[in-house]
Amino acid sequence: MNINRITVFGAGVWGSVIAQHLAKKGYKISLWEHYKDLFDILEKTRKHPNIENFELNSNIELKATLEEAVKDSEMLVFVISSKSVRNFCKQLKPILNGKVLPVVSASKGIEDSTFKTVCEVIEEEIPQLTGYAMSFSGPSFALEVAKGIPTKILVAGPNADLVKKTAKVFNSSPIITVESDDRRGVEYGGAIKNVVAIGCGILDGIGDGADTKAALITQAMQEMHDITVSQGGKTESVYNLSGLGDAILTGMSSISRNRRLGEKLGQGLSLEEARKQVGTIAEGADSVNSVHNLARKNNLKTPILDAVWQIVCNGEDKDVLLKALGF
Numbered sequence: 144m145n146i147n148r149i150t151v152f153g154a155g156v157w158g159s160v161i162a163q164h165l166a167k168k169g170y171k172i173s174l175w176e177h178y179k180d181l182f183d184i185l186e187k188t189r190k191h192p193n194i195e196n197f198e199l200n201s202n203i204e205l206k207a208t209l210e211e212a213v214k215d216s217e218m219l220v221f222v223i224s225s226k227s228v229r230n231f232c233k234q235l236k237p238i239l240n241g242k243v244l245p246v247v248s249a250s251k252g253i254e255d256s257t258f259k260t261v262c263e264v265i266e267e268e269i270p271q272l273t274g275y276a277m278s279f280s281g282p283s284f285a286l287e288v289a290k291g292i293p294t295k296i297l298v299a300g301p302n303a304d305l306v307k308k309t310a311k312v313f314n315s316s317p318i319i320t321v322e323s324d325d326r327r328g329v330e331y332g333g334a335i336k337n338v339v340a341i342g343c344g345i346l347d348g349i350g351d352g353a354d355t356k357a358a359l360i361t362q363a364m365q366e367m368h369d370i371t372v373s374q375g376g377k378t379e380s381v382y383n384l385s386g387l388g389d390a391i392l393t394g395m396s397s398i399s400r401n402r403r404l405g406e407k408l409g410q411g412l413s414l415e416e417a418r419k420q421v422g423t424i425a426e427g428a429d430s431v432n433s434v435h436n437l438a439r440k441n442n443l444k445t446p447i448l449d450a451v452w453q454i455v456c457n458g459e460d461k462d463v464l465l466k467a468l469g470f
């Protein structure tokens with residue numbers, strides 16, 4: 144696999160930081176963004192409005208159309224919100240025109256109606272990519288990676304050779320990549336940890352502290368485990384970087400948008416108001432329903448995740464979470 148040009152879809156904070164990381168390594172990057180206002184700002188200033196002291200590397204070219212974005216590309220990286228992936232693939236498919244190339248998803252979510260992971264949605268919509276989609280997931284705040292703070296991220300996919308080569312592409316300071324053959328387990332962990340982070344935020348909003356959040360994470364990990372394993376994921380992935388590692392990061396850090404959304408809910412704000420105040424996407428608010436429905440469908444006992452669902456989706460009082468924890 145000889146890679147020179149990589150396309151990154153989504154110039155949000157994580158997409159831009161990934162593009163920068165790869166550009167600094169010497170890859171030529173085509174960065175595509177669908178939101179015209181953001182595209183125009185990036186093109187005009189080369190600075191990202193949501194990342195401090197961040198100027199796009201000269202190896203990054205902004206691409207306004209999908210045709211331009213995929214031209215000469217040897218790898219695609221998806222960093223758009225998970226719920227927009229299916230429609231996005233419908234636009235991308237005719238443009239790829241049967242082309243086969245490795246695809247990496249850095250998005251974290253589970254589709255509501257189908258319970259499919261982002262890689263599975265990509266492969267379903269663009270069948271020639273089946274076996275070529277990999278997940279890139281682990282504890283990695285874009286804002287910390289942008290500052291050069293070290294982290295470890297899993298690259299997971301069904302083809303060991305492709306995973307090895309892709310891990311090499313992404314591996315360089317401050318990111319150490321770790322290879323995995325359990326894409327499902329990695330993607331489920333990455334999606335469910337966002338719901339766990341909302342739960343931790345709710346506790347913050349109520350005024351409870353790190354002690355209570357640590358108890359929540361510990362109990363919720365069993366629920367993450369049971370759901371993931373029921374879908375064919377491995378136990379070892381649940382307790383690896385994308386599950387446990389990312390649950391600790393997002394549940395405990397003030398940076399996490401999912402945790403911040405939960406905090407607003409815990410303070411009594413409605414979901415709509417909480418979303419507005421957080422401003423940017425909080426994937427957990429979309430995944431909470433799919434996670435809940437999946438647990439019900441499989442008759443799994445998931446009291447912590449159910450309580451978060453009741454608060455987020457039904458507007459229940461936040462005390463249901465304390466009750467679920469046994470307080």
Ligand SMILES: NC(=O)C1=CN([C@@H]2O[C@H](COP(=O)(O)OP(=O)(O)OC[C@H]3O[C@@H](n4cnc5c(N)ncnc54)[C@H](OP(=O)(O)O)[C@@H]3O)[C@@H](O)[C@H]2O)C=CC1
Nearest residue numbers: 153154155156157158177178223224227250251284285424
């Ligand atoms: N930020 C982080 O630290 C990390 C984020 N992630 C994951 O990465 C993904 C992106 O997050 P992040 O970059 O932080 O979020 P941002 O809100 O900063 O960016 C989201 C990106 O998705 C794009 N998008 C939204 N809707 C559509 C659509 N209909 N079609 C095409 N593109 C669309 C956005 O465009 P627009 O500007 O129009 O909204 C934007 O480029 C999420 O799944 C998140 O969980 C993973 C690890 C770390």
Ligand SMILES: O=C(CO)COP(=O)(O)O
Nearest residue numbers: 281282283284399400401
């Ligand atoms: O997934 C993330 C870090 O690994 C980002 O989490 P938030 O979306 O909650 O900020």
